[in-house]
Amino acid sequence: MKRRNTPSKEKVLSILKSQNYAMCHDTIAEQTDDINRATIYRILNQFCEDGVAHRITSESGKQFFALCKSCNAGEHHHNHLHFQCNSCEKVECFKSEINISLPEGYQIENFNGLISGFCNSCAPN
C-alpha cells in the first residue's frame, strides 16, 4: 500500500518535529485545525510502521509518540529509555541505549522502557 502525502500528515509531522518531547494524541490534536481524532491516530500508527516515529506507552497506558532519529520501515533502534514526569507529564527520550540480553530462544520485537518520577523542573529539591 503506497503512502500518499496529505496536509494532515504534514501537519502532524511538523508538530512532532516542533517539540523536543514525545507527544500524546490530545496534545497533538490541540495544535491542529480540527483533524479528526481517528485520522490522527491512523497517521501516528503509520508513522510508527514507517519508522518515522516510535510509540512510548506511559504507565497509565496512554500512548506517546516521538520522532525516530535513525529508524526506517525495515530497521528500528529503540533500545533507549524514556522518562515521564509525574508532575508536568512530559515524556522525553533519553539518549543512552541500554543493553538487552534475552534468555536462550527468546526473540525481541520491541522495547518499551519508561522511568517515571520528577523532571529537573518539577523535582522538589
Next chain:
Amino acid sequence: MKRRNTPSKEKVLSILKSQNYAMCHDTIAEQTDDINRATIYRILNQFCEDGVAHRITSESGKQFFALCKSCNAGEHHHNHLHFQCNSCEKVECFKSEINISLPEGYQIENFNGLISGFCNSCAPN
C-alpha cells in the same frame, strides 16, 4: 487506613502466588468465584501500595501484576525488566536488575521496562 483481611484478598493473593507469570485482571477474574471487577482492581491496587505486588504496563496499556520478592510499603525494588510474548501474551519478570542513571536533578519514582517479542515456546525457530 488499616487493612482488613478478607476472603477476596486471600483468593487474589493465592492466585498470584500460584503462577510464575504476571497476571492481568481478567485472567485473575477467571479463576475466582465471581468477585466483582471493581473489587479485584481495588485489591490489586492495594497490593501495589503495600509492596505485595507490582504493576507492569504492557505495550497495549493493559496492566499486569506480579508478586514482589523483596518489597514492602516503604521500599521498592523494581528495576528489573519484563518480557511479554506477542503470541501467548504471557508476561514474566526477568531477574537481572538494570542500572538506571538519571540526569542531574531528576528523581525516579518508578520504572516500567517491557521487552516484547516471542518467548522460548512461541518463537518461530
Next chain:
DNA sequence: AAAATTAATGCGACAATGTTGCAATAGTAC
C-alpha cells in the same frame, strides 16, 4: 457476646483511550 466503627464489597455509571466499518473525498499516476 453485643455494639460500634469503618474498611471492603457490589453495583452501576462513568471516563479515558484507541479502533473499525463505511461512505465520501482527494492524492497520484497515466
Next chain:
DNA sequence: GTACTATTGCAACATTGTCGCATTAATTTT
C-alpha cells in the same frame, strides 16, 4: 482529465480501569 485507491470524517464500538454510594462484614471496643 480519468481512473485508481489511499485517506479522511463520522459514528459507533471495544477495552480497560475508576468512582460514588449504599450495603456488608472484619475488627475493635465495651
